[in-house]
Amino acid sequence: MRVTPFQQRVYDLVARIPRGRVATYRDIADRLGCGSARAVGQALKRNPFAPRVPCHRVVSSDLTLGGFQGKISGAAIRRKLRLLEGEGIRFTKGRLDESCRY
DNA sequence: AGTCGCCACGAAG
DNA sequence: CTTCGTGGCGACT
Numbered sequence: 001m002r003v004t005p006f007q008q009r010v011y012d013l014v015a016r017i018p019r020g021r022v023a024t025y026r027d028i029a030d031r032l033g034c035g036s037a038r039a040v041g042q043a044l045k046r047n048p049f050a051p052r053v054p055c056h057r058v059v060s061s062d063l064t065l066g067g068f069q070g071k072i073s074g075a076a077i078r079r080k081l082r083l084l085e086g087e088g089i090r091f092t093k094g095r096l097d098e099s100c101r102y
Numbered sequence: 103a104g105t106c107g108c109c110a111c112g113a114a115g
Numbered sequence: 116c117t118t119c120g121t122g123g124c125g126a127c128t
Contacts, residue, residue: 006123025111029122036122045110045124061113066111076110076113 006034010043017057020087021102026061030088037061045070056083063096 003011009032017023025037025044034040044055045067060066068080081091090097 004124029111034122036111036120038109038121039123041110042108043110055110058110062112065110068111072110 003048006032006039007043007046010040011047011049011053014044014053014055014058017054017102020089021100022057022059022084022089022096023030023102024059024061024063025066027102028058041067056080057087059096063098064094065096 011029013028013031015021025040027039029035029037032040040058044058047053047055056068058066065077065080066072067077069076071077083094085091089100
């Protein structure tokens, strides 16, 4: 499988997010000097090395869940939610607590 | 090589 | 809710 330099940089960054913390697509993009958070989403969508790269710890900038396993709703998203909850991340009314930002 | 269009986003209207 | 800017990248020529 092929990994572009941009993807590599995204994965490196995401791999550093500690358990129980999250970052937003926007956070990652900013940190890479990339103007498009959407580009980060694209990279994560085809994340070749899950779970070494914990893409479930990356969420939308409004602290809603964003996507998982190529989906933006449905069972995959419920799985993402359970993973995060399993790491002790708190939810209130469909949104992550601001406190668990990385 | 160039073009086109899609997208797990986000801000603005 | 909708629309629009965005930039990386796969598909296609």
